[in-house]
Amino acid sequence: MKEYIQNVYGIDEAVIFAYEVNKEILEETVNMAQSKTKPKAKSIKGRGAKNGIRNKLFDFKREQILEVSARLFYHRGFRATTLDVIAEELGVTKPFIYYHFENKRDILLHLLERTMGKSHDVFAGVDVESGTPAEILKDLVKRFTLVVIETRVSTAMFWRDEKDLPLDRKDKIREMKRDVDNKLTRVIERGIENGSFDVKDPKMASLCVAGMVTWTYTWYQADGRSTPDEIAERMTEYVLNMVGIRK
Template sequence: MNKADTARDRQERRHLSTDQRRRDIVATAADLFDRNGYVNTSMQDIARAAGIAKPTLYHYFTSKDEILCRIHEEFIDQLLSRHENRLAARLRPDQLVLEVMADILELMETHRGHVRVFFENHRELPEREQAEIRLKRDRYQTMVEETFAAGTAEGLFRDVDPRTAALALFGMCNWAYQWYRKDGTMRTRDLAYVFWDYLVHGVGAGRP
């Protein structure tokens, strides 16, 4: 980045609202945590990358822990909101399963840092916030389990244990960020269709 780009970025940041500035800081921190690790990233590093002074950063966030909490909240709240909207639209259970997978995988591309932090840095959250995020995670898992149960009731899925099916889904999607690359041959939506086909239809060629 040249000096002109840096000056332009700083000028644009001056016109951000408080909420926009906070979101910008969180996104910047998530990227740093993704590249360098949460433990290895300091508030000074975040301030420098965000183009603000360290005292200014403390005006928006009192600690690195608070930023970590915000990253977790943004990630799980997006998943919950998207799924609730689709439930309101009355999508079929098999369609909902596809969209659940797509949501997790698409966030690898749009919020990669959030994804890594959510799955790798849960234990670094303060105890109270850790409990709050766990409640939201459990709520989301229950919603996915209910989707599988509804699919079985409607004859779309065979009789499977909803909890095990949900955990299988998460097992396929949650760790894909460790190997997925944007410059690969598939977009995240394409990958969601592949994973969905494996989960719903299996990979067997049929009995001989």
């Protein structure tokens, strides 16, 4: 990878294409960095249909920065990771990074932004008021688990480096978490009402479910004996047991 960045103008379409394909495989860190942050260069007109290659290159480099940063932030923590190390890892120097991102925090924000978007989409699609409580709960837990596993790097960063985020982002994230908790609570309440669940204190129960699922980020290993799907499936069993589902 390094080589593709050093002397980056050597990049050709083939490399970009290879990246485009990879994109769909890479789990978390690489996705889309649709240059919402403009390059420092004054004119952005140049980035149109005509020279799309430039744009792709720009986005590609941002991806690389994000990918490396995610790995380092994850392993060392946000504050403990210096831009010089990120640059060194990429085989470039600091101004390269500052050309593609406003500052260090901007990188972190982009990483979390993307995770949040993904998470949001996953939960937005669940209506807790229709369907049987058991089905909905199962669906929620499964989706939740898969998202946590998929976004485990960002999840870890969030729980650790939350303090380094600006207030509005923090609130946004906390709001999403609350949303999940509320959905869980609501489903459990419905289950208790219609007699399909038997559990006390649905609020605390939902916090415990959320904890159990979120905790996965601390122990999941990509090379472990279980696949994400298997884990998610088992997780739903545990949760349904926990809420005392009628068998």
